[in-house]
Amino acid sequence: MSECVVEFNGVNKAYRFFELRDVNLRLEAGQIMGLVGPNGAGKSTTIRILMALVQQDGGTVRVLGHSMPDDQAAAKRGVGFVSEDMGLYGGETLAWHMHFIARVYPSWDPDYARLLQRRFNLRPEQPIKGLSHGERVKAALLLVLARRPRLLVLDEPTTGLDPVARHEILNELMEVLSDERRAVLFSSHHTQDVEQISDQITFMDRGRIIDSSDKETFLERWRRIQLDVPTGIVLPMLPGVIDVQTDGRLAVATTNAYAPGLDAAYVRAGAVVREVQRMTLEEIFVANVMSSRKEVA
């Protein structure tokens, strides 16, 4: 069994207008988990609890074998954290930040830092306040990657970036992720980014985890079935079908548990299966959220 680097058990956190409910999460060494959800889903709260920036009201959190928040200093030695809204000291240069981090972390790799600096086209002598948003994210990423953390936690790192900066950052992450011992938790509402780099996907909405699985299983399980429904035929309620939209004779059934038997069941009911479509991660994400909201309502 692989080493568990992040473990959430029944974690709750209540704010005045938002509640994180019964979050259970497990991330193993070498896994790359994409945490996907709309704005306000609870992704950042989950990550802040993981980093002990916010203390949970109930439940347990373990990071790299350490209990959070009690043993946070020891846990954070092996964690690299970059957040979209993380700032650096505006009046100081990137070189100053690099020296500071190098003094804190014995694992700091100056050669790798120089390599990243060239790849990201960053000038170490430039004050942080003169950098663009994309350059600031790259600088924060450099400060984290060059100390080679065992767990990388990225909270919406590509939000607000132009396509080129986003591409550069994702490419660098892909390369970093080739280290099979390193685990990554990556939150985003850009499903394309998540699909590109993650092997595990967890969907969140309104403070709850609504689904979690490996990427391939998601893509295999979810299908959209286009049907021709002759007049007088009523489509049966089939297990695993979470939504059916009809427009005259046309119907589209969305399933999260696709099996070839499903087509046959519709045919037996008198419908004609016109097409079975695979869904993109974005479509799966939206369908999952809408289905979850319908269940809650």
Added chain:
Amino acid sequence: MTGSIVGQLVLKDLYLTRWIAAGTMLAGLIALAIAPLGSTAFYVGSVSFVCVQIVLIVFLVTVGVVQEKKDKALLFILSLPVSTTQYTFAKMAANFIAYIVPWLLLTATCLAIIFASDIPDGMMPAVTAISLYFLCYYCVLLAVAIATESATWIPVVIVIGNVLINFFIPLVFRLPSGANLSSGSSTWGLDILAVLALEIALSAAALAIGFLAQTRKKNFV
């Protein structure tokens, strides 16, 4: 590593506030150098000295504590291998060192100038009490900034601190042993000692309350 991370955070904050501490020390020394040069110079020097003390307090707390939160560099620092208690301790210790060094230098220089110049030595107790007022003002502002990080409460404390000094200076000068302007020696009576003790106690209490309030927080960002 635990000891060294606190040390690194303290050094980092001392570095970031070095110009404020150095600049106000220099300005304060110039103000004090002017004071013994005559009655107008005494007035200009004294008022400038008070202004420098206020600038030192407000800038140190603003740059050292408030700015970090405003720039969102707090997230960066708290992502380092540091507990929230260690972070709070390092933050308060660094800011206190950055304040106490100029404060001690300026207070000692002020007392030395009174002792060495024609300014009556009887002013020493009142000047000490006024210096301790600034220490107390700083400690309360630091505690409020650390515990609340509030854009409302910090200006409120600054306004109160700046207004109260206008009442405090005449008050200590009116104390029987506060300032004997005709005497060649200072009198450290119970009245002035009580004021000094109260100021020190208030300063210590403010720091302790600020530290405890911050370390008991459940949400740091």
